[in-house]
Amino acid sequence: MTMMTPKHWNRVLIAAIALLTTWLLVLLTPVHDLLRLTGLFNSSVPAESINPPVDPDTGYYLEELGEGAWFVSGWSHNAMFVVTDESVVVLDAPPSLGEAYVDAIREVTDKPVSHLIYSHAHTDHIGRADLFPEATVVAHALTAEALEARKDPRRRAPDITFEGRHSLTVGGVSIELAYHGPAHGPGNIAVYLPQQKVLSMIDVAFPKWVPVHEFAIAEDIDAYFAVYDHLLAYDFDHFVGGHANVGDRQDVQDQLDYALDVRESARAAAGNAPVQDIGKILAWTPNPYVTANFGFERMTAECEAPVVDRWDDRLGGVDVFTHSHCRRMVFQAITE
Numbered sequence: 001m002t003m004m005t006p007k008h009w010n011r012v013l014i015a016a017i018a019l020l021t022t023w024l025l026v027l028l029t030p031v032h033d034l035l036r037l038t039g040l041f042n043s044s045v046p047a048e049s050i051n052p053p054v055d056p057d058t059g060y061y062l063e064e065l066g067e068g069a070w071f072v073s074g075w076s077h078n079a080m081f082v083v084t085d086e087s088v089v090v091l092d093a094p095p096s097l098g099e100a101y102v103d104a105i106r107e108v109t110d111k112p113v114s115h116l117i118y119s120h121a122h123t124d125h126i127g128r129a130d131l132f133p134e135a136t137v138v139a140h141a142l143t144a145e146a147l148e149a150r151k152d153p154r155r156r157a158p159d160i161t162f163e164g165r166h167s168l169t170v171g172g173v174s175i176e177l178a179y180h181g182p183a184h185g186p187g188n189i190a191v192y193l194p195q196q197k198v199l200s201m202i203d204v205a206f207p208k209w210v211p212v213h214e215f216a217i218a219e220d221i222d223a224y225f226a227v228y229d230h231l232l233a234y235d236f237d238h239f240v241g242g243h244a245n246v247g248d249r250q251d252v253q254d255q256l257d258y259a260l261d262v263r264e265s266a267r268a269a270a271g272n273a274p275v276q277d278i279g280k281i282l283a284w285t286p287n288p289y290v291t292a293n294f295g296f297e298r299m300t301a302e303c304e305a306p307v308v309d310r311w312d313d314r315l316g317g318v319d320v321f322t323h324s325h326c327r328r329m330v331f332q333a334i335t336e
């Protein structure tokens with residue numbers, strides 16, 4: 001048996017210090033962020049959640065939804081267009097798709113783009129409206145109002161605005177636009193193609209994934225929940241949500257069920273730790289925000305754990321964004 005001599009102990013000590021220093025560096029520097037970015041520490045994404053295979057050469061993925069309606073997806077955003085007997089009607093113009101969107105349309109048809117519908121005012125969905133300079137722009141009046149304030153030359157003012165509902169018939173294709181409240185933000189509309197049974201509502205339901213941060217930064221959380229009743233009342237087979245995959249009715253139902261689960265879990269967590277009790281503790285601390293935040297984080301964690309357990313193998317990104325949804329709903333629960 002070899003005995004450890006003092007010389008050996010020195011080496012062990014140096015190795016231990018080196019290991020500790022490395023770990024400190026990993027924890028304290030951007031290397032830690034880089035490691036997290038690999039996703040190696042996250043749970044795997046369900047196979048059916050994998051996003052559409054964007055062609056790296058063209059920068060888009062194209063899928064026909066039926067009778068001239070097409071789903072087009074880039075790396076992060078998606079949209080749709082419908083080819084009618086006369087022309088093309090496009091929904092949105094995401095900058096992340098950019099000119100690839102025009103290429104995708106040209107892969108299918110040479111017809112001119114006659115109409116551009118704005119789903120809502122956000123630049124990540126309509127910031128390249130200038131790619132369709134000849135098109136008549138249709139949007140909700142609140143979207144027009146928001147754009148008026150932005151003064152972005154790439155998102156020109158709509159030519160046609162409406163408040164409740166608006167219908168278009170272009171080259172024999174019916175397109176029904178409806179405002180069901182500020183689910184994601186003021187003026188975001190549902191776009192429905194009844195012949196093709198295609199429904200679109202951007203930034204509300206993310207087929208086969210959870211919404212991104214805080215229910216996709218929903219401005220009015222009650223309106224976010226309320227819009228699902230309207231969406232599920234449509235007769236549709238395909239759903240275009242602006243991100244992730246093209247979905248169907250079940251995907252919209254799953255998203256609602258997930259959101260309801262978060263809400264119930266947040267209410268339970270908030271009920272277990274009444275704000276009044278947190279208030280009593282705050283009185284004893286020099287920086288009450290630290291204690292308050294600790295309390296909110298405890299409630300958030302209590303909301304998050306069971307939801308992640310129930311949904312992790314059903315939707316993508318449950319492990320990433322359930323925390324933010326729970327935190328938002330905890331605040332909602334203690335104020336509603």
Ligand SMILES: [Zn+2]
Nearest residue numbers: 120122184203
């Ligand atoms: Zn948006």
